Amino acid sequence: MRPASELINTDFKLGVLGGGQLGKMLGLAAANWHLPLYFLDASRDLPAGALAAWFSEGNFADYNDVYSFGKDKDTLTIEIEHVNTDALRRLSAEGVVVHPDPDKLDIIKDKGLQKLFYLEKNLPTTPFKLYDNHQAVLDAVEAGEWQYPFVQKLRTAGYDGKGVVIIRSAAHLDNLLDGECLIEPCAAIEKELAVIVARNKKGEIAVYPAVEMDFNPDANLVERLLCPARIDPAIEAAAKKLAVETIEAFDLCGLLAVELFLTPDGELLINEVAPRPHNSGHHTIDSCYTSQFEQHLRSILNLPLGSTVMKCPSVMVNLLGAEGSNGTAVYEGLEACLALPGVKLHLYGKANTKPFRKMGHATILADTLEEAMDIAQKVQQTLRIVSMD
Amino acid sequence: MRPASELINTDFKLGVLGGGQLGKMLGLAAANWHLPLYFLDASRDLPAGALAAWFSEGNFADYNDVYSFGKDKDTLTIEIEHVNTDALRRLSAEGVVVHPDPDKLDIIKDKGLQKLFYLEKNLPTTPFKLYDNHQAVLDAVEAGEWQYPFVQKLRTAGYDGKGVVIIRSAAHLDNLLDGECLIEPCAAIEKELAVIVARNKKGEIAVYPAVEMDFNPDANLVERLLCPARIDPAIEAAAKKLAVETIEAFDLCGLLAVELFLTPDGELLINEVAPRPHNSGHHTIDSCYTSQFEQHLRSILNLPLGSTVMKCPSVMVNLLGAEGSNGTAVYEGLEACLALPGVKLHLYGKANTKPFRKMGHATILADTLEEAMDIAQKVQQTLRIVSMD
Secondary structure, three states: OOOHHHOOOOOOOEEEEOOOHHHHHHHHHHHHOOOOEEEEEOOOOOHHHHOOOEEEEOOOOOHHHHHHHHOOOOEEEEOOOOOOHHHHHHHHHOOOEEOOOHHHHHHHHOHHHHHHHHHHOOOOEOOOEEEOOHHHHHHHHHOOOOOOOEEEEEOOOOEOOEOEEEEOOHHHHHHOOOOOEEEEEOOOOOEEEEEEEEEOOOOOEEEOOOEEEEEEOOOOEEEEEEEOOOOOHHHHHHHHHHHHHHHHHHOOOEEEEEEEEEOOOOOEEEEEEEOOOOHHHOOHHHHEOOOHHHHHHHHHOOOOOOOOOEOOOEEEEEEEEOOOOOEEEEEEOHHHHHOOOOEEEEEOOOOEEOOOOEEEEEEEEOOOHHHHHHHHHHHHHHOEEEEOO | OOOHHHOOOOOOOEEEEOOOHHHHHHHHHHHHOOOOEEEEEOOOOOHHHHOOOEEEEOOOOOHHHHHHHHOOOOEEEEOOOOOOHHHHHHHHHOOOEEOOOHHHHHHHHOHHHHHHHHHHOOOOEOOOEEEOOHHHHHHHHHOOOOOOOEEEEEOOOOEOOEOEEEEOOHHHHHHOOOOOEEEEEOOOOOEEEEEEEEEOOOOOEEEOOOEEEEEEOOOOEEEEEEEOOOOOHHHHHHHHHHHHHHHHHHOOOEEEEEEEEEOOOOOEEEEEEEOOOOHHHOOHHHHEOOOHHHHHHHHHOOOOOOOOOEOOOEEEEEEEEOOOOOEEEEEEOHHHHHHOOOEEEEEOOOOEEOOOOEEEEEEEEOOOHHHHHHHHHHHHHHOEEEEOO
């Protein structure tokens, strides 16, 4: 890794696989330092494209596209897991700095391997079993191995709630997805939490305050996220400790978002992780000393990590495309939404909306979490992303 | 003005005259809403160029360049005062929304007219007299009209401390600048303050907390800026009230940065104003609910104004090119600077440094102003922008 003084105003090239909203927001953080980012994704029309100084159109899952894109870069990172790790391994062997480590990415991309990793490392997670296809699951259910409700997760296709189904009764068995998968019990969950932790090559670690996630059950997407989480300080400390143990177990540089289940008896279980900026850290842009995006840059560039201190309580709401709307996006109620106090609007610039598509997010800042929650509810009632057609 | 829902994901075009660091930071604020900005300035290599979706190379002081640039825009604004207002008047007459108003800009651009405006509107300012050239000033001094020390300001050439000299004794008379100018006494000043106020077409007004400015006497540039200002709450309230009266007197939409002198007996005098985002508001990016740049967008687009609440105390330091260094900029001490807690670094991407050139700024966030001041001093001792050559 080149020293810090050689990152700015030089020919230093940081490449990012993926040009969606996470890439866009990473680019905005880098722009504060006037550090240009180079993106690889299907089309410059994607969110990161509008601001990218360099955008290579290609497929981040394709070996040749990734290799060609990466070979003149100093450092490479990702904003999505589903990239070609074989090309990343070759690039790493050829001297390009790659974070997160491609081998660890292969583990994380496969939810089966990810769960096996937690077992191996004695990290707490829900019990599970792996199956080759949906017939194998049906056989296991028939043999009485699983009680309803249970959860099926495809090992590799999952993203934003896709590839995950909850089977509540025998009547739902038709919903089982086909493919290599894992089954786990539908754990009794008090709350879902997330902790973002960062680590650089020097081994420095910085951990953000825990956040509490509320899900939209229809879309299986985070609907709002509260920071600070309404949990006991001892639970908060345990959650942060577990996040630190997890990034150390993976020996990763960069960010790791650790999603946790808090059980009714106060146990913390790892649900899954993401080795990149994450939806559960969007509030940090407006509410913490260092945004998760700046922290990701600091950690992959082996710079000192930034303070994770919270400036004020916040609620983050995802702005999803309205049900039943497909087509050119129109932001109804935008003016009324901007009139609400403390609303920070982040729109991703996706030209077309579809039901439950993540079109943006709003972070609501207030003196107290309760006040921010009230205003967040108004934002959700006010702003509707519909189609013009 | 088109309604808010027609600003995003449509063909709405917001043009900005000037592509320096203020333009860049305005572009970053607009990027949160995915609102593309169109810039006019000499070269795409300027700070705003790297992120601009559209950058027209041209001269913002040239009638034809401004007219050609502006005629297909919906709304126009500025990041520098010294633009061609005749072209803006024509564009305004042809239906383009222009903020700030070109007539008011003509008053503000000319420090003589600006002072006459304050007299006319009964807004408090230091006494002054206007002169046609330096000989006329010499004659007045010889006639005993001015006591040392006094200040000479060129009426139209001033920018970033240029066009301003302090004449401390007869020995300094050789430093007098030639050209239309104003002379004012070197007022006894307790503190220099600045208040940024925003106003939209509906007449809504939002005012930021006052800031206290410390100058670098060698460069006549703000060296650091403290928020909150260390002043009595009554003075703070009076400063905010004066800022509101000033923007109302000008009947402006957009931001107005009002620089004030606080005299030893508690009087507030307007020094000068800027109808645009301003150096004295850079801390708002990191320390207030709404940054000055987002507020400028809200106000010129006639959107509801954002909350000006402070999230935490801050000190802003300008990062100036080191004395004696001219050439390709190198950021010495960058890593040590990033290791200091709460340091938010903003680099403008100017490839070449020169003595006292504004190359960036750092905002230091902390629990208390005193702590932020300590860290700011370390930033100033740590980061040096020198030339590679």
